[in-house]
Structures are given as C-alpha cells and as structure tokens.
Amino acid sequence: MPALLQLYGSPISTYYNKVKIALIELGLPFEEIEVMPGAGQWPDSGSPSGKIPFLRHGDGHVYESQAIVEYLEDIRAAGSPTLFPSEPLQRARCRELILYLELYLDAPMRPVYQSVFWGKEMPAGQLERTLQELEKGFRLLLLRTGLDPWLCGESFSHADSAAWVHLSTIQWALALAGHKTFVQDHAPELSGYLQRLSERPSVIQAEADRREASRRIKAERNAAKGS
C-alpha cells in the first residue's frame, strides 16, 4: 500500500491551508499532524527553517508550500485532477500569480499580522507603508488575471488556493487594523471572486477547521495564562 501523505502544521496557518486546499481539490487522501512553527527539531520532527507546513511521505519530507504542491502534482495518478493549466504559458502565469500573492501581498502584511494577531508592536509608519505596497500588489495581480472566473482562467488552480488564504487573511487583518474596506476600495474586482472562493467546498472545509483550531488555541492560551 502506498504511504499516506502526512501534512504537518496548523490549520490556523495560511501556507498550511494553501496546501490543504490543494490536497482536498486533488482528491489525495492525507492525514493532518498538528505542530506549531519551530515546535520540533529538524530532521526528526521539524522543518529546516522552523516554518510550517511540511509534508511527510513515507521516508521522505518536502518543505516549503510551493515545493509541496508541485510534489503533489508530480505524484498524482495519470488522468486524476490537476490544479495547473495544461498549456505551458498558462502554467507559468499560474506560478507567477502565486509569487505576486506571496511576495507583494503576503510579505508586506507580515508586520501587520504580528501586531493584530500576536500583539507585537508595529514600527511607526509601518501600516501606511504596508498599505502602499498592497496597492502595488493588487495592481500587479489584476494586470495578469481576468478573473474569468478563476485566477488562471476556467479551472480552479493552485493560484486560487494561494489567493484564498492570503486575500482572506489580509482582509481580516486590515479590518482589525481599522481598514475594513481597503481591499474593496482598492481592488473592487476581487469582491465577486472572493465570494466564489468562499463557496468552494475545499475552502469551506479549511475555513471550518481554521475557526475550530483558532478557538481551541485561544482557549488553551487563556487557560495557561490563568494557571
């Protein structure tokens, strides 16, 4: 029997959910093993960078979400669903859109996440700098997609799982930072697309698990504070 795919990380993590949505969409059976960043020692129980997610498959490990989803494509059975377009230039555009999301939208948000989700102090002027960078990120993304109806055309692709985790988290964090309508105001084209994504069964499942894990982790933290 082939080894089961084991996804390590936390359902509250954006990059973990990018991979999880891909696994569900590809119809690959997998097991989830909950670990927080830096929780384990590489190579036995952690990743070289300390980051999550990572994948274990038999005796092998794959680190970095993009390497993981490309591995999933490499091992899927011939004729089974794929999350990459078949035409090479469209495949390249799909990978390009993932990079836009990760480099020009997620990366500038990191200091804001640290502040609104983890209570760290934000350097002076950081929010304004992030908002400027986001405007550029949205411009790049929208220059290269017609949202017709998905990011890379007619079929849901790896770019869409990345888009959901990053865009929904950006919206949530900006609402907490007092900019609830920023995405709507600066990239109104994304509203219908985000609605479509939120109705996708793979996204509904990942979101339900994220909410549940988030509630549990918060309760554990509060209990630890009280003890």
Ligand SMILES: N[C@@H](CCC(=O)N[C@@H](CS)C(=O)NCC(=O)O)C(=O)O
């Ligand atoms: N480039 C990595 C990014 C993964 C990442 O940043 N994961 C976050 C959780 S969403 C993490 O582990 N953060 C802890 C850290 O930065 O040390 C990937 O694509 O897997």
